[in-house]
Amino acid sequence: xxxxxxxxxxxxxxxxxxxxxxxxxxxxxxxxxxxxxxxxxxxxxxxxxxxxxxxxxxxxxxxxxxxxxxxxxxxxxxxxxxxxxxxxxxxxxxxxxxxxxxxxxxxxxxxxxxxxxxxxxxxxxxxxxxxxxxxxxxxxxxxxxxxxxxxxxxxxxxxxxxxxxxxxxxxxxxxxxxxxxxxxxxxxxxxxxxxxxxxxxxxxxxxxxxxxxxxxxxxxxxxxxxxxxxxxxxxxxxxxxxxxxxxxxxxxxxxxxxxxxxxxxxxxxxxxxxxxxxxxxxxxxxx
Ligand SMILES: NC(=O)c1ccc[n+]([C@@H]2O[C@H](COP(=O)([O-])OP(=O)(O)OC[C@H]3O[C@@H](n4cnc5c(N)ncnc54)[C@H](OP(=O)(O)O)[C@@H]3O)[C@@H](O)[C@H]2O)c1
Numbered sequence: 494x495x496x497x498x499x500x501x502x503x504x505x506x507x508x509x510x511x512x513x514x515x516x517x518x519x520x521x522x523x524x525x526x527x528x529x530x531x532x533x534x535x536x537x538x539x540x541x542x543x544x545x546x547x548x549x550x551x552x553x554x555x556x557x558x559x560x561x562x563x564x565x566x567x568x569x570x571x572x573x574x575x576x577x578x579x580x581x582x583x584x585x586x587x588x589x590x591x592x593x594x595x596x597x598x599x600x601x602x603x604x605x606x607x608x609x610x611x612x613x614x615x616x617x618x619x620x621x622x623x624x625x626x627x628x629x630x631x632x633x634x635x636x637x638x639x640x641x642x643x644x645x646x647x648x649x650x651x652x653x654x655x656x657x658x659x660x661x662x663x664x665x666x667x668x669x670x671x672x673x674x675x676x677x678x679x680x681x682x683x684x685x686x687x688x689x690x691x692x693x694x695x696x697x698x699x700x701x702x703x704x705x706x707x708x709x710x711x712x713x714x715x716x717x718x719x720x721x722x723x724x725x726x727x728x729x730x731x732x733x734x735x736x737x738x739x740x741x742x743x744x745x746x747x748x749x750x751x752x753x754x755x756x757x758x759x760x761x762x763x764x765x766x767x768x769x770x771x772x773x774x775x776x777x778x779x780x
Contacts, residue, residue: 505543506746508728510683511656513605513635516572517722518743519544521687521732522553529734534560537739538571546661546685546730547598548576548609549590554597561600568600574661574685576609576639577624579773583615587623591632606633607661608649610640611775617645621653628655637661639685640769642778643676650680661685663769664727666720667696669762669780678726686721689729690714691768701761705754712741719745720758 506517520542525533534545534557543566547557554575561571575598581590591606606627608620624636637659638649646660660677664670664686677684690697697713706713714731721729722745731742750758765780 505541505743506722508683508726510658510681510726511635513658513683514572515605515659515683515685515728516542516544517728518542518718518745519546519572519574519685519728519730520739521730522547522557523551523732525553525556525732525734527556530556531559531563533734533736533739535563536736538564538566540736540739541743542739543570544572544574544728544730546574546687548578548607549581549594550576550578550609554594558598558600561598572604573598573600574605574607575603576607579608579610579612582608582612582620582623584619584623584626587620588627591627595632602632602634604634605659606636607659608638608641610771610773611638611642611645612773613775617648618652621649625653625655635659637682637685639687640774642775643672645775646673646676646680646682657682659683659685661687661730663688663767664721664724664729665689665691665696665717666699666702666758666761667691667764667766669765671762671780672778674724674727682726684724684727686727686729688768689717689721689731691766694768699761701757705750705758709748711748714738715741715745716750716758718742719748719750720755722746723750723755 507514520537575594577590635658639661706716
């Protein structure tokens with residue numbers, strides 16, 4: 494126990510991209526509102542989570558900020574991400590959104606600022622300039638994008654005056670993201686993988702994953718997260734409202750899937766199912 498009452502524990506592995514050191518598993522915060530939201534963010538940090546993913550759009554920035562302060566975990570130990578919505582990608586709107594995020598989070602900077610979704614109505618060059626400006630103003634340590642396809646990613650890299658460290662996209666065994674994953678590696682970027690459980694979907698009951706989980710005395714959730722982290726440069730950001738699952742979702746670095754297990758799970762990509770596909774989504778890469 495240190496003097497803030499936080500249990501000492503082995504540090505989470507980190508993934509590196511353009512100077513960012515990103516904890517290899519994170520914690521998602523959609524819908525974590527009100528007192529329950531504040532409490533679960535604080536609990537996640539106390540249990541060892543160090544990578545918190547929020548967004549202006551989620552309306553959880555106040556709760557995330559309160560949870561961080563309540564946790565007793567020093568700010569500098571936390572890797573905090575927020576995002577600017579697709580409606581706010583013009584330069585002036587972008588700057589207002591970031592300033593609003595910092596105010597609600599009550600922090601001086603975030604560690605990672607992302608463009609939440611691409612928006613073809615707004616010139617990408619203007620958005621990339623606004624993103625780089627936020628970094629140059631010290632409002633964020635690192636920058637990146639979310640939900641960018643391989644073509645959009647190449648365009649963003651070309652147009653952005655500062656290096657992009659991350660593309661945050663849906664990533665789990667039921668979705669074929671090999672092209673996008675390879676593109677992220679080529680650009681030296683980390684892929685942050687959202688919806689690892691397809692929002693608590695039937696992937697958690699998959700028979701192949703269940704068989705491997707039983708053989709390894711792990712839960713299906715842990716097998717999925719371990720599979721994701723064994724994809725080079727990929728960090729999942731599961732969400733949970735239950736402390737025992739927060740613990741479970743961190744306890745994935747003391748075993749390794751064999752090549753055969755990894756390939757069996759990888760073959761589930763043939764299902765090619767996507768969970769997040771709003772009307773403003775881009776035309777996705779095809780496998
Ligand atoms: N950039 C983007 O556009 C984007 C889009 C979507 C999501 N995200 C981010 O990614 C995060 C994660 O995605 P998500 O929240 O959509 O869904 P998710 O993490 O795939 O699934 C969350 C669901 O899984 C359940 N769960 C969590 N841990 C479990 C475990 N160990 N065993 C069994 N069930 C478990 C949770 O239930 P309990 O609460 O009951 O445990 C919850 O219902 C989001 O919160 C958000 O931060 C980003």
